[in-house]
Amino acid sequence: MMTDILLCAAGAFGGTLGFGFVLNLPRNTVLPTSLTGMLGFVIYIVLHRYCGQNLMFSHFFATVAVTVICEVLARMMRLPSTIFLLSSLVPLVPGYNFYCAMLALVEDNGRQAASHGLEAVQIVAAIAVGAAVTSVCFRALARRRIQHHTSH
Numbered sequence: 068m069m070t071d072i073l074l075c076a077a078g079a080f081g082g083t084l085g086f087g088f089v090l091n092l093p094r095n096t097v098l099p100t101s102l103t104g105m106l107g108f109v110i111y112i113v114l115h116r117y118c119g120q121n122l123m124f125s126h127f128f129a130t131v132a133v134t135v136i137c138e139v140l141a142r143m144m145r146l147p148s149t150i151f152l153l154s155s156l157v158p159l160v161p162g163y164n165f166y167c168a169m170l171a172l173v174e175d176n177g178r179q180a181a182s183h184g185l186e187a188v189q190i191v192a193a194i195a196v197g198a199a200v201t202s203v204c205f206r207a208l209a210r211r212r213i214q215h216h217t218s219h
Contacts, residue, residue, distance in 0.1 A: 083103075131197045135205065
């Protein structure tokens with residue numbers, strides 16, 4: 068179990084790191100972004116494989132955790148949260164599911180293609196909702212905090 072998690076963590080770190088360089092992120096953001104992507108994927112793996120949570124919940128909760136960390140990093144480093152979020156969410160993107168859907172289409176297996184495709188779309192929706200809801204809540208709390216400080 069532990070070697071499986073470590074292997075997944077290393078892969079997620081490397082994938083996020085590579086994507087950070089492809090996106091030409093500022094150098095001081097690459098390590099925190101890679102660590103955040105790694106942590107998010109580890110959360111997903113632990114929830115899904117070892118806690119028995121369903122795929123959508125695992126992706127949603129991992130995305131919420133990643134988004135919170137990215138929002139905090141953005142405020143600490145005075146940069147837009149998108150810089151951190153784009154790369155950090157890469158390990159959670161269901162590339163394998165999309166691959167399986169395309170392979171099934173090429174093999175003329177419509178039922179399997181639809182199954183993999185629907186699962187991939189549901190995962191993407193869970194990621195999108197998790198990131199959007201968390202960012203909106205985070206910004207609303209920050210706005211409320213600013214208003215509270217200016218009124219006193």
